[in-house]
Amino acid sequence: MKALMSVGALVGAIALLLLVGMILDVVPSNTVRLVEGYMPIQMLLEVACFVAGFTGLSYMLSSMGMAVPRFWQGIGFWAFVLLYLKFRVYPPIPFSVRAMYGTVSLVAVFMWVSANEDDWKKFKQPIMNVLDAQSGANKMLRYAYLVLIPVLVGFTSFNAMRPKSEEPVELRTVHPAPPASTKVHGKTYTLQTSQNPYRVNPEGKFDQEYSNKLIVEQGMGRLMAPNANPFDEKNQGYLKYVKEGGEIFFQNCHFCHGDNLNGRGLHAFAFNPIPANFTDPGTIAQLQETFIFWRVAKGGIGLPNEGFPWASVMPPWEQHLTVDEIWKVILFEYWHTGYYPRTWD
Amino acid sequence: MNTSMGKKAGIVLASAFGLALFSAGPLVLTASAEDVPQGFKKGELAPEPAADMIEAGKRVYFTKCVWCHGVDGAGDGPGADRLWPRPRNFNQGTFKIRHTASGELPLFDAKKPTPGQNDLFETVTHGLPGSAMPSWEGILTEEQRLQVLSFVTTQLVKDRKFTDKQSESQTILQLADLKPKEATEESKKRGSELIVEKKCVECHGMEGRGDGNAFNLKDDWGFSIQPANWHKCWNFRGSRQDPYNVKNIFRTFSTGVNGTPMPSFADSTSVDDRWDIANFVNSLCERDPEGNPLSIDPQTDKPKVNFVLPSNPVEGEIPMDMENEAWQKTQKRLIAMGGQITHKPRNFVNRIDDLWVRSLYNEKSIVYLIEWDDRTKSVAEGKLPWAPTQVNIDVKEQDPKTGEEGSIAAHQNNYAVYNDAVAIETPVKWQDLPAPIKPRYLFGSNEQYPVDIVKWEADGSFRAFKGTGWDKDFEERDSYEENLKVLKSEWKNGRWYVMLQRPVGNKKDQDYDEDTLFEMGKYIPTVFFAWDGHNGDAGRKMAVSAFYYTFMQPPTPREVYIYPFVIAGGIVLLEAWVLTRRANKRKGKTL
Structure with missing residues (x-):
């Protein structure tokens, strides 16, 4: 038990020092990086690690006779949650969301410290001591609070009332509802029934199973399946078209959507919000190929009014690409991210 | 050379x-x-990577790298011709960022991904900012990065050999010890x-x-x-x-x-x-007013962008002198610029990638002070073969097919020179734009919701245009020009300093359908355009920003100074109440 607790304490101390160091820029803020695509699970693991560490720390301290009062444990843990949300989570979450998480964790802390009568007494003891002011130190403290609290509240309200220029929040719909059909280069495509004409086997027949076998593998790196190199000159069917789609992608799309299709292209930093990340399971993996076809062909300007508000400066690619080229690019995007397009059934 | x-x-x-x-x-300086x-020391050549590393690296290369660097590593992949700088041609074994002496091969050891001792590994890990090469950390594992480099250094570097002791040497900068x-x-x-x-x-x-x-x-x-x-x-x-x-x-x-x-x-x-x-x-390197480094956005590896551009009030005339206290006290904002690649003529390579903008206003006018780095001052020499207001014109674009004659890199610095220019776009009826017609399109939504564009050019002109949709040509406005004023325009040592004044307008005598009304305390969507004349930029071939907000800071209202005291007083009363209550309760208990 003791050994386990000391390991916990060690982990907690190191993690805490690292976090504080990263916040204060003592150690480079990228010492522990957020792994792309695994962010939520990494956050949960980190917080779990911290909680284990705190348990160990408090156990060690109390066994050394330096027990931290329950009051400070509660306050300290709540402060930790707030700091973690503010400084660790990236991209930063807006204040309103942080305030919500903060309230929830405050309630949780209260539930923890008031779990039984004893604990609750222990928790409120310091507050009562100051209120009663039986000792000299507590008297001092009481006067200090008497002055400090009004000053602090006054200052905060002054700050809150001062005219400020924070960026207005604008919501956007990520996947607006598609129309039933779309007309591209003079031909009408019904979204429910259209198929990618290049998702074909070497015999030239539409074959989703065949193409699904040849997409890149999921997992770190998303590498192509062995012996499925699109640059193999003997390729017929699907992989040949993947290569052609890739050529179009790297002549037109990567400037914004990035070399790795993660929305971090050469010009991405100039956008707000940054362009769509296709490697995120929430984008093309959730959609049908025909939906992508409609979005690519019509761009941001082609989005329906019902789908507002949205924010997209994607051009209608039908102005630059032929229908065949659009289908090939879509083929490439699914191949490169290793996702299967959703089907209508 | x-x-x-x-x-x-x-x-x-x-x-x-x-x-x-x-x-x-x-002397301390002693040549060995x-x-x-x-600061350098002789080093050993690294051993050849294992065959399975090379084979595994091929798989990484043909998934991720081939699109720009090409099948033979000659820097001629499908993406190459629309990029500048072009992707690296590996064949000659020439690499830019190294710890080794000039002309030598970079450090690479497939077994040692140690920072400072493995140049190529660090290049793949961190990318090459300012080019299209991204950071591959978090995308490829360390192992995969070493694998692909094993493939590149042994199979695609053709003119030199990383393990040839006869022809290669390593003289390594001892950066860790300095x-x-x-x-x-x-x-x-x-x-x-x-x-x-x-x-x-x-x-x-x-x-x-x-x-x-x-x-x-x-x-x-x-x-x-x-x-x-x-x-x-x-x-x-x-x-x-x-x-x-x-x-x-x-x-x-x-x-x-x-x-x-x-x-x-x-x-x-x-x-x-x-x-x-x-x-x-x-x-x-640019720093904030306190002299601290700008904070870098880990998502883009560029400085973090704040989308609100504050404009400070001044009493009386807006100073024309940049050194004036009013300008010095105003916060500069970084405006990130990307290439306009949505409509022809497209700009795949924008040489202007940011602007620094400050703003001041008084009751009549608002002034933007725009500074940006441009290596060349360009004033039009040739006449543009099409009107600069036109869009979707049929121009020959950079040949996207592999082959260097048509590439951007081959053209670069050989363009006909047009005017350097900068423009500010604001939607006209930003107050009543419904959400779906939010000014999300550059260049205006439609006839009903146009944008107001004021454009300064290096030949000294400062003109106003109307944009009614991103597919539409700009319309020049004849009469508005006389309201506009260039307070300053100077190119010095690779930087433009341009101060542009326009009316804030008022509800009384303003043509509300044509001009933007700049209202105090409101967020006015603002877009910036910039042209580099020596990059062949003209018309829609330009750099564009996202939507920023001009925010004319209102002077602080009087209540702000009163209410906090009232609130603080209330808190004191509350405290007194709590203390009395507690004291009474205690008395009750002890009695």
Whole structure:
């Protein structure tokens, strides 16, 4: 038990020092990086690690006779949650969301410290001591609070009332509802029934199973399946078209959507919000190929009014690409991210 | 050019050295018997990577890299021709960012991914900012990065061999053992003198904005190349996602950049002098008003952007002098710029990638002070074959097919020169734009919701346009021009300083359907456009920003100074109540 607790304490101390160091820029803020695509699970693991560490720390301290009062444990843990949300989570979450998480964790802390009568007494003891002011130190403290609290509240309200220029929040719909059909280069495509004409086997027949076998593998790196190199000159069917789609992608799309299709292209930093990340399971993996076809062909300007508000400066690619080229690019995007397009059934 | 310059500098230094030795006797500078430049040591060539690493690397290469670097690694993949700088041609074994002496192969060891000892691994890990090469950390595992490099160094580097002891040597900069000199004022001052003495300013310009001799420089493959702009350290290829670290500058200065006109100064400059220069160059990089490094957005590796552009109120006339206190006190905002690649003529390579904007207003006018780095002052020489207001014109674009004749890199610095220019776009009826017609499209939504564009050009003109949709040509407005005023326009040492004034308008006598009304305390969507005349920028071939918000800061209202005191007073009363209650309760208990 003791050994386990000391390991916990060690982990907690190191993690805490690292976090504080990263916040204060003592150690480079990228010492522990957020792994792309695994962010939520990494956050949960980190917080779990911290909680284990705190348990160990408090156990060690109390066994050394330096027990931290329950009051400070509660306050300290709540402060930790707030700091973690503010400084660790990236991209930063807006204040309103942080305030919500903060309230929830405050309630949780209260539930923890008031779990039984004893604990609750222990928790409120310091507050009562100051209120009663039986000792000299507590008297001092009481006067200090008497002055400090009004000053602090006054200052905060002054700050809150001062005219400020924070960026207005604008919501956007990520996947607006598609129309039933779309007309591209003079031909009408019904979204429910259209198929990618290049998702074909070497015999030239539409074959989703065949193409699904040849997409890149999921997992770190998303590498192509062995012996499925699109640059193999003997390729017929699907992989040949993947290569052609890739050529179009790297002549037109990567400037914004990035070399790795993660929305971090050469010009991405100039956008707000940054362009769509296709490697995120929430984008093309959730959609049908025909939906992508409609979005690519019509761009941001082609989005329906019902789908507002949205924010997209994607051009209608039908102005630059032929229908065949659009289908090939879509083929490439699914191949490169290793996702299967959703089907209508 | 590389070696000859190094040699010349070497001779000069050697003679200077001789004199110094005579006068000062035993000096700290001691050239070793091997004739290694100061701060360097001879190293061993790394062993050849294992065959399975090479084979596995091929799989990584043909998934991720081939699209730009090409099937044979000649830097001619499908993406290459629309990029500038072009992707690296691996065949010659010429690599820019190294710890090794000028002309040598970079450090690479497939078994040792140690920072500072594995140049190619660090390049793949951190990417090359300012080019299309992204950071592959978090995308490829460490193992995968080492694998792909094993493939590249053994199979795609064709003219040289990383393991050939006969022809290759490694003279390695001992950066880990060299302690950076403190960046004192004295050191920086010495650095500022040295960059003139060492002729750095001939290419990098008097203020280090990369504007010196910008036109005659070519890389080993004959493509046009530009000297680095020292004020944008986040665009340094060798910045390793740590742009304000002086060691990166020291390294590049010590080892040179292979394949480019940037020589190594190791032979001609003592380590101490190199730190002085690195400290000075590092001090030039943009910082915030307190002098701290700008915070870098880990998502983009560029400075973080704040989308609200505050405009401060002034009483009376808005000062035309940049040094005026009102301007100095106003917060500068970084406006990130990308290429306009949605409508022809498209701009795949925007040479203007950011603007710095400040703003002031009084009751009649609002003034934008726009500063941006542009290596060349361009005033139109030729006449544009189409009207600059036109869109979707049928122009020959860079040939996207592989082959260098039509590529951007082959064209670069050979364009007909047009005007440098900058424009500010604001929607006209921003107050009542319904959400679906939010001014999300650049260039206006439709006839009903147009945008108001004011455009300044380097020939001195300042004109107003109306945009009614991104597919529509701009319409020039004849009468509005007289309301506009250029307070300042100056190009100096690679930077434009332009101060543009326009009316804020008022509800009484303003043509509300044509002009933007600038209201105090409101968020007014604002877009910036910029053109670099020497990049062939004209019409829609330009750099564009996202939507920013001009926010005219209202003076602080009086209530703000009153209410906090009232609230604080209330808190005091509350405290008294709590204390009395507690005291009464205690009394009740004890009694």
